[in-house]
C-alpha cells in the first residue's frame with residue numbers, strides 16, 4: 001500500500017476524519033463560492049448545521065449544469081493567483097466544464113493516483129506505459145503525476161499510434177499499461193497484426209477505466225493479454241482518475257479513497273439516500289480540495305456500495321463496477337437498457353469479436369435497435385450461413401436476457417469503429 005495507515009484506518013476513525021473535513025469543506029464553500037452560499041441559503045442550511053456525516057443530505061446537490069452556468073472559473077474557491085492547473089471536459093454541446101487545482105490539490109491527486117497504482121499491484125521501480133490522453137482530459141496527467149509519485153518509470157505516449165505502443169511496451173519492458181479498456185482491445189488487435197502475441201510482452205497489469213466495462217470484458221482482456229486487469233474510476237469534477245480503484249488481490253469493487261471523498265448512493269429520481277448495498281446514483285463530496293471543492297456532485301453513474309471488509313485489508317468502502325450512466329441508459333419501448341448489459345451478452349459468444357456498437361432509430365412510433373458486432377476470423381471463414389446463425393443467436397440472447405427485440409448485423413473484423421479513448425457505444429439517431 002502507498003499510504004497503509006490511511007488506507008486501513010478503522011472505520012470509526014475514518015468517519016471522524018471525514019466529519020471534520022466535511023465541516024471544513026462546507027465552511028470553505030459557503031464563505032468563498034457564491035453559488036454554494038446562494039444554494040445553501042435557499043435551503044436554509046448553514047455550515048453549522050453539519051454536525052454528523054448523515055447531515056450531508058441537507059446540502060444541495062451540485063450538477064453538471066451548475067458547472068456550465070459558472071463557466072469558466074465561477075466555482076473556484078481560491079484566488080486565481082493560487083491556481084496552477086485547469087482541466088476541462090468536452091461537453092457534447094457548447095462550452096466545456098472547467099475544473100481547477102492549487103499546488104496542494106495537484107499533490108493530493110498525485111498521492112491518490114499513487115495509491116491507486118499501488119493497489120493495482122505496482123511497486124517503486126516498476127514501469128508504466130500511459131496511453132490515456134494527455135491534455136485537457138484528466139487521464140493522461142493524472143496517471144503521469146501519480147506514477148512519478150509512486151516511483152514508477154513512465155512512458156508518456158498518450159493515446160493513438162497503436163503499433164508504436166506495442167513496440168515500446170516490448171522495448172521499454174513495461175510492467176503496466178494504462179488506457180481505456182476499449183483502447184486496450186485495439187492494442188491487442190494491433191499486436192496481432194504485427195505478429196506479436198500480447199501475452200509474450202512483459203506487461204503484467206492493465207489499469208483500465210474512464211468508461212464502463214463488464215467483468216466479461218475483464219476476462220476477455222485478461223486472457224488475451226495475459227495480465228491482471230483492474231478498474232480505475234474518477235471524474236474531472238472531483239479530481240480526475242484516482243477517486244477509486246480496485247485492489248488486485250480481490251478485483252471485486254473499487255475502493256473509494258474515503259479520507260478525500262465522501263460517497264453516497266441515492267435514488268436518482270428522488271435524490272433520497274438508499275439503504276447500504278442498493279443500486280443507485282453515486283454522489284460525491286470532496287473533503288480536501290482547495291481550488292475546486294464540490295458539494296454532493298450528482299454523477300449520474302449507477303453503482304452500489306459494499307461495506308463488507310475486503311481481503312486486501314483496506315477499510316475504504318468499495319463501489320461496484322459502474323453499470324453505466326443514467327444519461328447513457330436507453331429506453332427501448334419502455335425497457336431500460338444499459339450498453340453494459342448488451343456487452344455482457346455479446347462477450348459470452350465466443351465466435352464474436354469484442355467490439356460492438358448499438359444504434360437506435362425511430363421508425364414511426366417504434367424504436368428500432370440495431371446491434372453491430374464483428375465475426376471472429378474463424379467464423380468469418382465459415383461463411384454466410386454460420387454467420388447468420390450466430391446473428392440469430394445474439395438476437396435470441398438479447399431478447400431472453402434483456403427483453404428487447406433487436407436487429408443484429410454481424411460485420412467483418414475491423415468494421416465496427418475503434419476509439420483511442422472512450423468508446424462510443426451508442427448512436428441514438430432518435431435524438432437528431
Ligand code: DLL
Pocket residue numbers: 089132137138139208209210211212213231232233234235236237240241242299301321322324325
Ligand atoms: O474519465 C477520469 C478518468 C481517467 C477515470 C482515466 C479513469 C481513468 P471524465 O472525462 O470527467 O473523467 O469522465 C467521468 O467517466 O462520471 C463515468 O461516467 C465515466 N467513468 C470513469 N471511470 C469509469 C469506470 C475521467 N471505471 C465519467 N467505469 C464518469 C465506468 C467510468 N465509468
